[in-house]
Amino acid sequence: MYEKKIPENLDCGISIAIKVLGGKWKAWIIDKINIGVRRPSELHRDIYLASPRVVNMHLKELEDMGIIYKKTYHEIPLRVEYYLTALGESVLPVIAAMEKWGNEQREHFDQAVSL
Amino acid sequence: MYEKKIPENLDCGISIAIKVLGGKWKAWIIDKINIGVRRPSELHRDIYLASPRVVNMHLKELEDMGIIYKKTYHEIPLRVEYYLTALGESVLPVIAAMEKWGNEQREHFDQAVSL
DNA sequence: TCAGCGGGGGAAAATTTTATCCCTATTGGT
């Protein structure tokens, strides 16, 4: 796994929140799991714009951070489901706030420079 | 300036919010400007962990996105001040939510893996 | 036997972001 070379700074709450939500698809994944898209293959299909590999990596990170947990069913075919932990649920309002604000301001960003 | 090669996806509000708040120091900068740290040199001193160059680049991006605006006083020595636009002020609650959540969960992340 | 689905990961390349270094310019002070 990749080793960070520059130490992190988690002084302020913002850094922590960005660590959890800042990845390209992390917030989206959390949202989907919350909605009930639990299986990796479902998530891959749902977030088809992201490469499956990144979704997997994000899932792993979120699991390591204690935002989600994994349930493995030893069935055939193998089945895996992800669920939000209490910590993961506690972050939902933050995501909702971001989502709400972003949607309200979408018009502005559609016009504004295509940065 | 750097040209993106992969088109952005601003489908959901989350992407938009992350575009504005996801940079390493963007939320911090917005917060500081809101508090009254307005001049570039002040911001550099205040956010001394970030390289001044990046703060400048973030300021430019935030200005281009319409989150902040710049007032230039043609005094000697030259004086520049940044202020939040209405759009910038509208994002403050989102930052507050992130900050609040991050601080509440800080303990968890202090213990958890030093990812 | 071979293709396909499920979940998953290594290695390397490509892309994006951040850091470092050093420069511009104006003006005041010593």
Next chain:
DNA sequence: ACCAATAGGGATAAAATTTTCCCCCGCTGA
């Protein structure tokens, strides 16, 4: 003449993230 403070940016290097490609395993069904 030279250094300081102000605000800024080009070029390049380094770091971090994301993508791409191709592999693993267990099992099923044709």
